Amino acid sequence: VKKLATPVLAVLLLLAGVGFAAITNLISNTVHVDVQTKTPIEIKFVDAGPNDDSVKVTIEGDNAITVDMYAGSTFYFNYTVTNHANNPIDRYPVVIVSSDKSFSAGLQEIQQIVYYDANYPDGLDITDMTYCVNEDGILTPLRECNTDGTATTVELFFDNNGDGEPQPYTITAGATWWYRIDVVTNPATAGTYTITYEEHFTLP
Amino acid sequence: MGVMDVRTVFAAFLPIFLLFTGSIVHANEIYAGSTVSFYFENCINMTVDILCSNTIGDGEFTLYPNCSLLNSTIHTQKWSCSCTNKYALEITTSPASRNNCTFIITYVERLLMPEKVVEYHHSSSDTIVKEPELINTTTIERVIYIPSENYTSNIEYLNETVQNLSKKIDELYNLTQELKQTTEPTEGGNDPKALAIVVLMIFILLVFLVKSPPQGR
Numbered sequence: 001v002k003k004l005a006t007p008v009l010a011v012l013l014l015l016a017g018v019g020f021a022a023i024t025n026l027i028s029n030t031v032h033v034d035v036q037t038k039t040p041i042e043i044k045f046v047d048a049g050p051n052d053d054s055v056k057v058t059i060e061g062d063n064a065i066t067v068d069m070y071a072g073s074t075f076y077f078n079y080t081v082t083n084h085a086n087n088p089i090d091r092y093p094v095v096i097v098s099s100d101k102s103f104s105a106g107l108q109e110i111q112q113i114v115y116y117d118a119n120y121p122d123g124l125d126i127t128d129m130t131y132c133v134n135e136d137g138i139l140t141p142l143r144e145c146n147t148d149g150t151a152t153t154v155e156l157f158f159d160n161n162g163d164g165e166p167q168p169y170t171i172t173a174g175a176t177w178w179y180r181i182d183v184v185t186n187p188a189t190a191g192t193y194t195i196t197y198e199e200h201f202t203l204p
Numbered sequence: 205m206g207v208m209d210v211r212t213v214f215a216a217f218l219p220i221f222l223l224f225t226g227s228i229v230h231a232n233e234i235y236a237g238s239t240v241s242f243y244f245e246n247c248i249n250m251t252v253d254i255l256c257s258n259t260i261g262d263g264e265f266t267l268y269p270n271c272s273l274l275n276s277t278i279h280t281q282k283w284s285c286s287c288t289n290k291y292a293l294e295i296t297t298s299p300a301s302r303n304n305c306t307f308i309i310t311y312v313e314r315l316l317m318p319e320k321v322v323e324y325h326h327s328s329s330d331t332i333v334k335e336p337e338l339i340n341t342t343t344i345e346r347v348i349y350i351p352s353e354n355y356t357s358n359i360e361y362l363n364e365t366v367q368n369l370s371k372k373i374d375e376l377y378n379l380t381q382e383l384k385q386t387t388e389p390t391e392g393g394n395d396p397k398a399l400a401i402v403v404l405m406i407f408i409l410l411v412f413l414v415k416s417p418p419q420g421r
Contacts, residue, residue, distance in 0.1 A: 026248075028311070028312050028313070029312075030308060032307070033232065034232060034304075035234055035297075035305050035306070037233075037234055038233060038235060040236045040238065083237075086235075089237050089299050201299045
């Protein structure tokens with residue numbers, strides 16, 4: 001047995017060496033990465049008002065406000081949107097308005113909407129560029145919204161090219177943009193409104 | 205509790221501790237819609253397995269470049285990527301993604317390093333080791349190249365050993381010479397005193413034989 005041990009060991013070492021030499025140039029590696037994704041768009045109401053004797057606006061959380069006012073008053077809300085992702089994102093922002101009373105046909109409760117951002121610091125009347133979003137995603141001009149007197153919630157989209165097709169608003173990676181909306185209400189209506197801001201988004 | 209008891213308890217709980225620590229997963233939080241990149245210096249083939257706790261939506265992950273989706277289930281996706289050297293894998297998540305996923309990237313790496321071997325030439329009298337050189341792979345006998353630093357240290361060690369052995373041989377040679385000088389007179393048989401004693405003994409023996417009368421007549 002001792003006589004056989006040495007040559008057998010030598011052969012095994014030789015085979016091991018040959019095998020090692022054959023696989024040295026190719027190495028298989030594995031990388032494990034655990035990733036948890038979270039929403040890239042941060043929306044935040046930062047200001048609302050005017051909170052005087054006629055209008056009381058309260059920020060509820062980051063993306064909702066409640067409005068308690070006398071009819072015919074004007075209220076505003078100011079919000080920011082931040083893209084935390086490292087890619088640009090196409091946004092489809094919508095404003096959802098809920099009321100304790102049903103809306104009239106053509107949403108006569110809203111008399112005028114004025115829009116502000118960094119490009120429009122003096123404001124832009126977007127009343128005629130505001131659309132209702134139907135359940136099938138089709139846009140309907142504000143004054144033609146099919147609120148048959150029973151709806152208590154409407155979803156509004158600002159279509160800035162006025163073609164009735166929803167187009168995205170692209171926010172660059174890491175950017176924070178601010179917006180302000182002024183809403184002039186009709187004197188013929190009164191009530192308590194909850195306004196919720198949402199964004200639907202995709203990659204460009 | 206003695207020392208052995210503590211060691212026994214420690215040894216018993218060590219695997220459990222390692223299992224527990226190994227199971228802790230620290231997930232990297234990223235914003236949906238972001239792109240994460242992984243760089244590979246050498247790569248010839250790659251597969252990416254995506255395992256998610258929530259349902260994977262259509263287009264939730266996009267792998268680029270040269271990647272194709274092989275198969276997908278509710279919670280898994282398997283991608284294949286034709287990677288090359290200096291390959292940057294980009295995984296882009298959909299902005300609508302809300303998930304907790306593990307990416308398992310398996311890739312084959314080709315190490316492009318010259319194959320240096322040491323060539324041995326055997327003869328009946330001696331073995332000559334040549335300097336490492338680049339030879340083709342058809343060489344019958346070859347060994348993995350050992351960097352020159354190891355050779356240098358080995359040669360220094362061998363030189364030191366040879367010097368020590370030479371020193372020992374010199375010492376043994378000197379000792380042998382001393383012993384030889386000490387024993388040379390007796391071994392040669394030229395000692396006058398011994399010769400005189402031998403001659404005297406022979407003379408006494410002869411005298412004794414001559415003077416003794418014959419017996420038995």
